[in-house]
Amino acid sequence: MSEIQFVYFDLGNILIAFDPKLASANLARITNVTEEKAWDALYASGLEDRYEHGELDGPEFAEQIRHALGVTQHVASDQVILDGISDMFTPIESMVEIVERTRRTVGRIGILSNTCEAHWDWIRRQSWGVSKLQFDVTVLSCRVGAMKPAAEIYASAADQADVPPASILFIDDKQENVDAARRHGWRAYRCLGGEEAGRTLENELNFD
Structure with missing residues (x-):
């Protein structure tokens, strides 16, 4: 693997x-x-x-x-x-530690989201811990012109990650988006933020 x-x-x-x-x-x-x-x-x-x-x-x-x-x-x-x-978002603050552990373990991380500039801008302006997280790559549907599970957004994300497809791990809350990622050769899992995401990433990445 x-x-x-x-x-x-x-x-x-x-x-x-x-x-x-x-x-x-x-x-x-x-x-x-x-x-x-x-x-x-x-x-x-x-x-x-x-x-x-x-x-x-x-x-x-x-x-x-x-x-x-x-x-x-x-x-x-x-x-x-x-x-x-x-103004409809609530942070899942337990993800701050999970994302930071992921970065320490893997090195490079990114966002892959179906969203618009207004939502992304509003979230980044908040004082939440998740709003302050830093990502190496940010792939937003509004910038790519395609939404998950369309092939174009995964192709853009893969190009920006600049690693072999089998070396990309992706977590998403929708099965159709996970299935599409797997068709592109990624390792992908459906889960929700918090404990479920933490368990998934720990199992895959063997957190210290």
Whole structure:
């Protein structure tokens, strides 16, 4: 079995828990519409998906949201909207030690996540321990233009890791993303952040 030389962490439900209902509730409060209307504008419309695919940048996304909800920039500026839809995350702080042990054991680590710039920026601005973790490579769907489990995002991640595929370890909370990683020759496991992720990484990496 190949020695692991690089470990990729998913973001959602691995390092950070999240609740999309909070995002739509925040948007409803900001724009003075019902939560149902905010949910439809944000998720049912496909706008969030397009943003995470990189089809829209932040200002374009915010303008589309305002148009869908019938409000002006005076009511909800770009930054207010982007922060509002991002204020739905909770840190899984037990992952700080796990990530740091992984770095000490393997050397190089990265993020591989389906997310948008607003979410990533908001998380990195928080004072949480997980927000201060440093990664050698950050692969976000919005930057690649493809979302897991699409082949393109794994190809980009593999290029940036710059190690043989069999030397990459990946943990994610969705089985379809794990299966896709395995098709690319990676070692990959489905788990949740915290104790489960810790056990998985300890078993694979033989933490000291």
